[in-house]
Structures are given as C-alpha cells and as structure tokens.
Amino acid sequence: MMHLIKLELKKGKMGGYLWGSLITYAVILGFLLLIYLVEGPTQTEPIFQSNAEMLGLIDTLIRATFIIYASVLLAKLVIGEFQNKTMALLFAYPVSRKKLLAAKLSMVFVWTLANVIIANFLIGTIFLTVNANLGYVPDTISSELLINHGISVITNALAAAGMSLLPLTIGMRKKSVPSTIVTAVLLVMVVCSNNMGFSLGSIIAIPLSLAALGILLTLLSIRNIDRVDVA
Template identity: 25%
Template sequence: MIKYMRLEWRKLDRLNVWIELSIYFIIMMFLPTFFINVVLPEYGQSFTQAIELNSYIQMGIVLFGGSLINHVFIEQYKNKTMALSFGYPISRKTLFAAKIMFIAAAVFAASIISFILSGLSTYVINLFAPFIEGPLSTADVIQYAGTMLTRSLLITVISFVPLFLFGIWKRAVVPTIVCSIGSMQLPNFSSFLHVHPETVVAVLAVLGAVSLTASIATAEKLGEV
C-alpha cells in the first residue's frame, strides 16, 4: 500500500503542490492575528478563546483536500493515467484505498503543520504586540495540542465530502472545489442555521466518511474509465 501511495506522490506536479501548500501555510499563520485584531476582538479575551477561533480557521485546509482530489482522481481520469493505474496487479478497491490514504496522509500532515505554524506565529506576534489577554498557561498548550490532533483528523475526513459525487462519479473540477469551499465555510455560518458550529463539523465529518465508504465500495463500477 505504501508503495502505491508513493507512486501517487510521484505522479503529481510536486512543485505546484509545494507552492500551493506554502500559500496555505502563510495565510493560516497570520489569519488568527488578523481576525482577533480586526474582525472578532472578543476572541482575544483569553488564549482559550483564541484557540477555539483558530480551530475554525484551520478548516481552510479542507480546500487543499479538494485540490488533491482533483489531482489524484479527476486529472488522472482526464489525462488517461487512471487507465494505466487499472493495470496494476491490485484490485480497483485497493487502488482507490491507496489513493485515498495518500490524500488523507497529506491533508492530515498539512493540517498539523498549519496548526503548529499558526500557533507559533500568533504567540510570537502577541509577545511583541499583545492582543490576547492573560498569559499562556500549560493548560492552554495542552488544550492546543489536543485541538490540533482532533481537528486535524476531522479536517482530513471532511476534505473527502466531494470525493464520491464530484471526484469519482461526475469527475468535475469546479463542483469539487466549490463543495470544498462550502465545507470549510459552513461552520462559520452555523448561527444562521441556528445550530452549534461543532454540530455542523460533526455532520460534515459523517458526510466525508460516507463519501469515503461509497468511493471504495463502488470502485469496481464507478472506477471504469
């Protein structure tokens, strides 16, 4: 399985992927500071609240997952390399599982790195130009570590929401990206739906898991070129 995951990495235009990731990381590093100073100053009342805000900001990595679905599935269908992949000595279900695991590993790693970079940058900026009230405690650090791990797992699963319908069945780039944007933004508009944002995140995670399951279960049928 690891061999096929590495093969998926070699198929990508790696320079463009690194450039895309760098853009995400740079934006995420400064978004918490921007939002607390300009948009939502109430989240600067404590590090606990700043951590909560950052957990929703990091949902932006879901868009990276949508981009990978485009590269790993849609583009390979369109440029006929998917047909070559079907010649591997493994079942299509296993092939799809390898592709999905590759995307999941990349999104999870990107989310962890983004959390670390944004946390460090927010802390350093706050040292020189304080905008978060109170000191950073050990409890805050532990909370941040726990939030980083759990949210990164949720982000990884949510990033697969468009996989089955738009990535494998319809093989449509624009709807895939639009669905990813909607998934990452929906928790921010939960107040208009009169539901708690974490409820929205949980529903999106369930949808992502269903999309994953359907993608592998129907690989033999919908995997046709």
C-alpha cells in the first residue's frame, strides 16, 4: 500500500500539493486577519467574546476549506482518471484495483487530516500572538483553553477527513468532477454554516457520524471495482 502511495505522490508531483496547502493557509490567514484588524478596533463590542470563540471560527473555516480542497483531490486522483480513461490503464497493471483506489483515497484522508491539524496550529498560534499584542479579544490564554482546543481540533480533523470522502459516492456514480466538488460545497454549507452562533458542526456527533458514513460509503463504492468495466 505504501509503495502505491509513494508512486501516486511521485506521479502527482507532491510539490504541487504542498504549495497548494501553503497557499490555502495564506488565504485563510489573510481573510481572518482582515476581519480581525479591520473590525476589531472599530467595534463597540469585541469582534470575538473570547479566545475560544476566535479559535473555534478558525477551526470551522479551515475544516470547510479543506473538505472542499479534498473534493478537488478526489476529482483529480479518482474521478478525472475514470473520465479520461487513464484508470483503465492503471487497472491493467498486475495490482489489485481495490489497493490502487485505497491508496488514492488514503492519500486524500491523511492529507485532509494533516492539513486541518497543521493549519489550526499555525493560524491559531499567529492569532493568539497577534491578539496578545493588540488585545481586541478581551481574554487570556490558559493551559485549559489550549488543551481543550487541541482535543477539539484533533477530533474535528478526523471528522473532516472522513467527511471529505463523502463526495466520492456522487462523483463515482456520475463519473463527474463538477458533481464531486458541488457535493463537497453543499456538505460544507450544511455542516459548517453558522446561523446566529449555532452550527451543526458544533454538535460533534454529527460530523463524526458523517465521517463514519463517508468511510462506509467509500468502502461500498469500491468493493465491486474488480468486476466493473472501466474501458
């Protein structure tokens, strides 16, 4: 499996994925800093009531972004190869089709998991440092806050990684790149949208259930792949 993953990374040019993630970090950071620096000093009330609220928004935005990012990877690594028939060439190799697809999907899962955790650590650290100097959020940093947020980030990252596989079911059915990405956008709109301070994603059972569903449907999508005609 690891050999297949290494080959896929080499074929897909790992540097492109890394640069894509770094650019995504920068865009998220720039957007959040714009809100913080523009609205922070002009509001009669703080833009965020606490560091926990600020870190929670950062986490939500990061998860939403990388679930959609994962759908683009799914479209490139799986759906696109079915569309342009290169998957048929791969399946001609003396390697299990299930292992080939499992390698690709494992890449998407781990990539999403790692990016959500790393982005939260980097962007969260920057924001806590900036706020410690500017003080727009009237709150202090405590070890309890950091521990609770760390646990939340890891749990939400696992949930996001599982949910990132959900669009594959629609994409595989239609063999459509747009359907894969649109499904991810709709998923993010439902789970990560904030309505007057409430988000479905804040009820951890919901994203974890969707993550389990994503993994289950993915397994069901590829279980009969050895008997599917992809020519």
